[in-house]
Ligand SMILES: Nc1ncnc2c1ncn2[C@@H]1O[C@H](COP(=O)(O)OP(=O)(O)OP(=O)(O)O)[C@@H](O)[C@H]1O
């Protein structure tokens with residue numbers, strides 16, 4: 641099997657980090673060599689961009705500024721980590737990727753699809769995850785989980801309506817792309833765990 645690119649997506653507190661651990665365990669059991677990445681971030685420069693975009697600033701951050709920081713960070717990660725790993729036969733396990741921009745900047749910030757398409761064409765040059773697991777959660781539940789972990793960052797402080805728009809866009813995109821599998825993340829940890837394993841097993845079978 642050629643190296644695959646698997647991404648976990650979802651709102652804050654949806655359970656992405658938890659899902660990453662489940663995937664790590666699954667891939668290890670299947671003797672798959674993989675690297676972990678997260679977005680925004682994953683290279684020293686991209687991690688600085690992550691800190692910048694998540695921090696609260698005195699000045700208003702324009703939606704376009706946020707958008708371009710996200711894609712600048714993604715360009716670093718794709719060029720310096722994701723492509724080299726895949727070319728080297730290593731799988732890549734991502735905590736967020738381009739779908740986050742489609743959902744947050746496209747849905748939440750209401751930036752036009754043509755703008756997003758132009759940027760993702762420049763940065764991704766056809767790179768697309770082989771499998772995306774989208775953890776669908778009620779925004780209020782996700783935010784309550786995220787709050788339990790500590791202070792909220794700049795984006796997490798957005799109004800509930802922002803996350804409702806982001807979720808609607810996630811669902812819309814997931815329903816129109818067979819490589820995106822939606823898991824109901826409102827369920828208990830054990831149920832979510834089972835659903836993730838089912839998706840991963842189906843993915844392995846369909847690639848055998
Ligand atoms: N299905 C679940 N039911 C209840 N609690 C959960 C569930 N999944 C995860 N949690 C808990 O909710 C919190 C957030 O989960 P996690 O860190 O995995 O989410 P995340 O999507 O990675 O969040 P972030 O977007 O902030 O990185 C953690 O304390 C985790 O243990």
Ligand SMILES: [Mg+2]
Nearest residue numbers: 656657658735
């Ligand atoms: Mg996380």
